[in-house]
Amino acid sequence: MQVKVITPFKIRGEIIPLGTVLRVPAESMPKLAGRVVPIRTEPAKLICYWCHSTEFWLSIYGRTICRKCHPPALGAEVAA
Numbered sequence: 001m002q003v004k005v006i007t008p009f010k011i012r013g014e015i016i017p018l019g020t021v022l023r024v025p026a027e028s029m030p031k032l033a034g035r036v037v038p039i040r041t042e043p044a045k046l047i048c049y050w051c052h053s054t055e056f057w058l059s060i061y062g063r064t065i066c067r068k069c070h071p072p073a074l075g076a077e078v079a080a
């Protein structure tokens with residue numbers, strides 16, 4: 001994963017300056033916590049925690065709801 005350094009630190013004696021973009025394996029992230037921030041390479045996707053579907057609909061109350069688990073009732077969905 002790609003991360004950006006937010007506080008300078010050393011790797012094997014070498015100073016990693018602020019703002020450096022690193023590629024690090026996920027397992028070394030805990031050691032770097034507080035010093036680096038992950039960089040999103042793609043927009044965040046909604047995934048239903050229950051069925052893992054990525055299809056959502058927007059209710060008239062502004063809530064985003066899983067289409068598989070809770071199909072919209074007639075008139076409950078905001079028209080696209």
Ligand SMILES: [Zn+2]
Pocket residue numbers: 048049050051052053066067068069070
């Ligand atoms: Zn679902």
